[in-house]
Amino acid sequence: MRLAQDGVLTSNCPSRVVLDHLTSKWGVLVLSALADGTLRWGELRREVDGISEKMLAATLRTFEADGLVHREAYPEIPPRVEYSLTALGREAAEALGPLLRFAVEHAEEIVG
Amino acid sequence: MRLAQDGVLTSNCPSRVVLDHLTSKWGVLVLSALADGTLRWGELRREVDGISEKMLAATLRTFEADGLVHREAYPEIPPRVEYSLTALGREAAEALGPLLRFAVEHAEEIVG
Numbered sequence: 180m181r182l183a184q185d186g187v188l189t190s191n192c193p194s195r196v197v198l199d200h201l202t203s204k205w206g207v208l209v210l211s212a213l214a215d216g217t218l219r220w221g222e223l224r225r226e227v228d229g230i231s232e233k234m235l236a237a238t239l240r241t242f243e244a245d246g247l248v249h250r251e252a253y254p255e256i257p258p259r260v261e262y263s264l265t266a267l268g269r270e271a272a273e274a275l276g277p278l279l280r281f282a283v284e285h286a287e288e289i290v291g
Numbered sequence: 292m293r294l295a296q297d298g299v300l301t302s303n304c305p306s307r308v309v310l311d312h313l314t315s316k317w318g319v320l321v322l323s324a325l326a327d328g329t330l331r332w333g334e335l336r337r338e339v340d341g342i343s344e345k346m347l348a349a350t351l352r353t354f355e356a357d358g359l360v361h362r363e364a365y366p367e368i369p370p371r372v373e374y375s376l377t378a379l380g381r382e383a384a385e386a387l388g389p390l391l392r393f394a395v396e397h398a399e400e401i402v403g
Contacts, residue, residue, distance in 0.1 A: 274389040285382075290309060
């Protein structure tokens with residue numbers, strides 16, 4: 180079974196960096212929360228149970244720099260900021276789908 | 292886009308534990324290395340560039356306890372120990388496939 184993983188197994192391959200970002204503890208959950216649609220900061224913090232302000236900010240900054248998340252700030256009082264997946268971000272979230280389904284499906288069997 | 296992630300977003304859901312194991316930095320790489328077939332300890336260390344003895348041992352122990360990896364020790368001198376994916380482990384590795392392909396395909400574009 181080839182998983183097209185040739186790149187990821189060599190430590191200096193850039194795909195390792197992408198993999199680290201996508202599979203970071205909170206990265207997986209932020210992407211899957213945004214897969215449902217645009218969310219504000221407060222909504223994101225509620226969706227991703229247990230994430231701190233600091234980790235949410237760092238995770239969003241990484242994904243913005245990676246081109247996976249779009250941040251839209253509206254010039255309003257109080258300020259309104261919304262986060263959404265870019266096309267590339269949606270592709271990443273879809274690539275995560277099978278893994279999330281495996282985790283949910285087999286959780287009892289594995290952790291039980 | 293629903294990613295069947297209802298479970299994973301709540302912090303006390305067992306699927307989060309499974310997700311943490313699968314998406315740990317070395318977990319992803321050990322599973323993808325074993326997706327090619329049975330490997331000995333030394334072969335695994337060479338395949339997964341950069342992994343320490345300690346992390347390889349801890350990762351394999353976790354996956355054995357999860358029922359994803361099978362360890363076979365042969366009563367020989369010198370001792371021979373082989374690691375392979377169980378059926379559940381192969382399913383987990385397949386679920387990782389799209390994520391690995393995304394990382395390899397978009398590495399230059401994201402990290403570039």
